Amino acid sequence: MAISRRAFGIGLLAASAAGTGGYVYLRQHPEIAGRFGEPKRLFGFAGGEKEGFLANARVRSVLERRFGLILDARRAGSVEMVRERTLLDQKPQFLWPSSSVLVDVARSSGVKISRDQVIFNSxxxxxxxxxxxxxxxxxxxxxxxxxxxxxxxxxxxxxxxxxxxxxxxxxxxxxxxxxxxxxxxxxxxxxxxxxxxxxxxxxxxxxxxxxxxxxxxxxxxxxxxxxxxxxxxxxxxxxxxxxxxxxxxxxxxxxxxxxxxxxxxxxxxxxxxxxxxxxxxxxxxxxxxxxSAHPLISVDRSADELIDALISESLLELAWEEHGFRGPLGTIGKARNSLLQSRLIERxxxxxxxxxxxxxxxxxxxxxxx
Structure with missing residues (x-):
């Protein structure tokens, strides 16, 4: 049966709307997007104080299974990662220094920033x-x-x-x-x-x-x-x-x-x-x-979704409970471990x-x- 041009045009419009709507929905819900297809591998540099968090098997599992991300995060000093050409010329997709000021320093070094967001405070x-x-x-x-x-x-x-x-x-x-x-x-x-x-x-x-x-x-x-x-x-x-x-x-x-x-x-x-x-x-x-704020700098748009993953409740709780990082507002998590709670000043x-x-x-x- 022949399909009229009008019907065909409406079909294309509907498919486009569905595709756009699907993209927006998955963009807003990266934990769903991460369940489909092969995991995305991202390379970047992170400050040494976050090495334990990034090596945590539970953190790596959540990133891969819920968000479809596998990180190759190499240790580098926060200042040198946003200034040193020997590091920046390696084309990192993300940088994770430990000060919001370093976002501006990165820009002054010619780094093209897609997105940046404070993940932790310490x-x-x-x-x-x-x-x-x-x-x-x-x-x-x-x-x-x-x-x-x-x-x-x-x-x-x-x-x-x-x-x-x-x-x-x-x-x-x-x-x-x-x-x-x-x-x-x-x-x-x-x-x-x-x-x-x-x-x-x-x-x-x-x-x-x-x-x-x-x-x-x-x-x-x-x-x-x-x-x-x-x-x-x-x-x-x-x-x-x-x-x-x-x-x-x-x-x-x-x-x-x-x-x-x-x-x-x-x-x-x-x-x-x-x-x-x-x-x-x-x-x-x-x-x-x-x-010290810890901003994740997405240098490549492909790393934008890493920000959404890291500010998810599950990973922020792991960062607090197992590594002592305060959340984005400087807040502390639930008092589940006396070894942790007795050592921090709450305010x-x-x-x-x-x-x-x-x-x-x-x-x-x-x-x-x-």
């Missing part, structure tokens, strides 16, 4: 040891916050470091040399990058502006010069801290989730540490601190914004010779 903290923290409390640099948690007057600590004070002078006996806090290399890794911005703003009395950077950049450089060797990634620095103990690594800069993740990975190991170790790891929350109100990208890039240039 405040910058200091890691130390119970006996060192107790000494800081007695000397008026810190206050206990219940359990293995403390708050610390970061500006007061920084001024003591700049003045060249010894550990003994700030209340800590038995440690050699001048007081110091060690971060990652700010030109490679975000935790060092953010600590540099936080230090600059604290020393200036407000969020540092470009025209006032010259007044304090020498003091910031002194803080970083006193550190000695600065590892290239947050994961490496935390591993050195755990392995070295109180003598080798008295105080370092890291993300809140790192100790939480280490404790949760092996509860029996933590019980042995609590029972037998001469010094126990503790978190010092700086007042004020800075929140962090004393937060200082990080300076904007031009200021941070100028500061990095100054610190490259520190």
């Amino acid at each position: 405040p910058i903290v200091l890691y130390s040891w119970d006996r060192i923290a107790d000494g800081l409390v007695k000397a008026g640099f810190a206050e206990p916050a219940g359990g293995p948690r403390y708050t610390v007057d970061l500006l007061k600590v920084l001024k003591a470091i700049i003045a060249g004070e010894s550990w003994e002078a700030i209340g800590v006996s038995g440690l050699f040399g001048r007081a110091r806090v060690v971060s990652t290399d700010p030109n490679k890794s975000n935790s060092g990058f953010m600590f540099a911005g936080l230090t600059a703003s604290l020393l200036s009395g407000d969020v540092i502006a470009l025209d006032s950077l010259g007044k304090i950049d020498g003091d910031v450089a002194t803080v970083f010069r006193r550190m000695g060797y600065k590892p290239p990634s947050s994961g490496k620095l935390f591993d050195d801290y755990i392995a070295g103990g109180a003598g080798a690594q008295p105080m370092i800069v890291g993300y809140e989730n790192q100790l939480i993740e280490w404790v949760l990975q092996d509860a029996d190991r933590w019980k042995r540490v609590e029972a037998n170790a001469p010094s126990k790891p503790v978190i010092l929350y700086p007042k004020p601190t800075a929140f 962090i109100d004393a937060v200082l914004p990080i300076p904007d990208a031009p200021v941070m890039l100028a500061l990095l240039d100054r610190l490259s010779t520190a």
